[in-house]
Amino acid sequence: MKPFxxxxxxxxxxxxxxxxxxxxxxxxxxxxxKTSIKDVIESCxxxxxxxxxxxxxxxxxxxxxxxxxxxxxxxxxVHDHGTIPTDKRLQDVGISRFVADGHxxxxxxxxxxxxxDVAYSQNADDRQLLEVMxxxxxxxxxxxRRLLMHSIVQHGYYPxxxxxxxxxxxxxxxxxxxxxxxxxTRCLRCNALLGEANKAEIMDKLEPLTKIYYxxxxxxxxxxxxxxxxxxxxxxxxxxxxxxxxxxxxx
Ligand SMILES: [Zn+2]
Numbered sequence: 001m002k003p004f005x006x007x008x009x010x011x012x013x014x015x016x017x018x019x020x021x022x023x024x025x026x027x028x029x030x031x032x033x034k035t036s037i038k039d040v041i042e043s044c045x046x047x048x049x050x051x052x053x054x055x056x057x058x059x060x061x062x063x064x065x066x067x068x069x070x071x072x073x074x075x076x077x078v079h080d081h082g083t084i085p086t087d088k089r090l091q092d093v094g095i096s097r098f099v100a101d102g103h104x105x106x107x108x109x110x111x112x113x114x115x116x117d118v119a120y121s122q123n124a125d126d127r128q129l130l131e132v133m134x135x136x137x138x139x140x141x142x143x144x145r146r147l148l149m150h151s152i153v154q155h156g157y158y159p160x161x162x163x164x165x166x167x168x169x170x171x172x173x174x175x176x177x178x179x180x181x182x183x184x185t186r187c188l189r190c191n192a193l194l195g196e197a198n199k200a201e202i203m204d205k206l207e208p209l210t211k212i213y214y215x216x217x218x219x220x221x222x223x224x225x226x227x228x229x230x231x232x233x234x235x236x237x238x239x240x241x242x243x244x245x246x247x248x249x250x251x
Contacts (some may be wrong), residue, residue, distance in 0.1 A: 001068075003032045008073040010046060016160050017145065019043045031067065038063040041075055047148035049140070049156035051077040052091045060088045078174055093157050093173030093176035099132045101142040106164035111171060112191060113236065114243075119191065126150075141171065165239070169246050178247050183240050184227070187220035194218040194227060202226055 010018065010025040018025040027044050037056065038048050052059050053076040067073075078091050099119040100108045108120040118141075119132050126147055126154065133140045139155035142148060148156045157174050159167040172178055186193055197219035205226060218227045 001033055003030055004068065004070045004072055005030055005072055006040060006067060008040070008075060010044070010045060010075045012077045013078060013160060014046055014050060014075060014077045016158070017047075017050075032071065033069045034066050036063065037061060037065045037067060037073070041071070042149050044221050045145065047145050047153075047156065047158065049091065049148055049153055050077055050158060052076055052089050054090070063090065074075060092155060093174075095139045095175050096177055096180055097136065097138045098141050098171075099129055099136070099138040101129055101140075101144060101147070103143065104141055104159070104167075107141065107159065107167045107171070109188045110164050110168045111112060112186045112188050113183060114168065114172070114240065115180070115185045117186070117191060118178065139175065165243060168243055172243075172247050178244075181240075181244065183237075184218070187223060187225055187227075190223040192220050192222040195221055197226060 005170065006029040008027045008029065010027070012024075015023065015025045018027075028051065029040060029044070031040070038052055041051060041054075042048060048063060051063075054063075054065070055074040056065060056067070056071050078093070089180065097119075098115045100111075102120075102122045102124055105120065105122060108118045111118045119136065119138060121128070124132070126144075129142070129147070130150060130152055132138060133156075134152055139157060140148065140153055141159065143155055143158055145158055147153075148158055158172060159170055161167050161170065171179070184194070195218065197217040199215060199217055202217060210230065211226065214228045214230065216228060218225075219225070
């Protein structure tokens with residue numbers, strides 16, 4: 001087969017997968033055999049769950065499109081689609097259940113604080129993460145891009161920032177979750193939904209001052225952790241409000 005040349009341009013924040021941190025990333029590839037667009041994109045280091053829209057010579061294509069001739073390829077992330085029609089997009093938004101890899105404990109607790117369902121085990125290996133993801137129809141959160149490239153992954157996200165709050169904002173934006181925020185409804189330790197707790201029933205588990213000053217309690221039905229609006233509560237509320245306004249683009 002006659003060798004052919006692809007000119008690829010990666011738009012928006014897909015440049016996080018390249019060394020150039022400013023502007024779009026451009027790459028040229030020489031190929032000698034027919035290759036799917038998905039394989040070409042991933043060979044450049046960009047996992048397929050990060051790609052929302054592809055143009056080959058200005059035509060919209062899907063991941064299974066096969067390249068066999070010289071072409072110019074434009075690759076767009078989820079948040080750079082401008083006026084792209086919904087039915088041409090390759091990624092879903094509105095997924096609100098996740099599984100996070102063992103390095104994302106901070107992000108996991110933060111998303112749970114906002115009420116989101118995040119499966120997490122610090123020692124989970126790749127195979128276990130993919131199993132939970134597939135069985136429970138969760139989106140995979142990981143900074144291991146090789147894992148995101150696994151063909152079984154349908155929905156996933158590579159947090160750009162290393163900072164927990166920034167990552168939280170990224171995930172809420174990426175999956176369009178701002179309307180689903182429900183703070184203080186989920187256990188930060190184990191992910192279960194919290195229930196109301198009767199003060200009389202948990203009295204023996206409370207510190208003396210907590211007994212005196214607080215009347216409203218929630219308890220995790222699984223790990224039995226008790227939550228109440230104590231001194232840490234205001235700090236958390238402030239953090240939640242800050243993140244909410246950032247998500248809305250106010251700050
Ligand atoms: Zn719990």
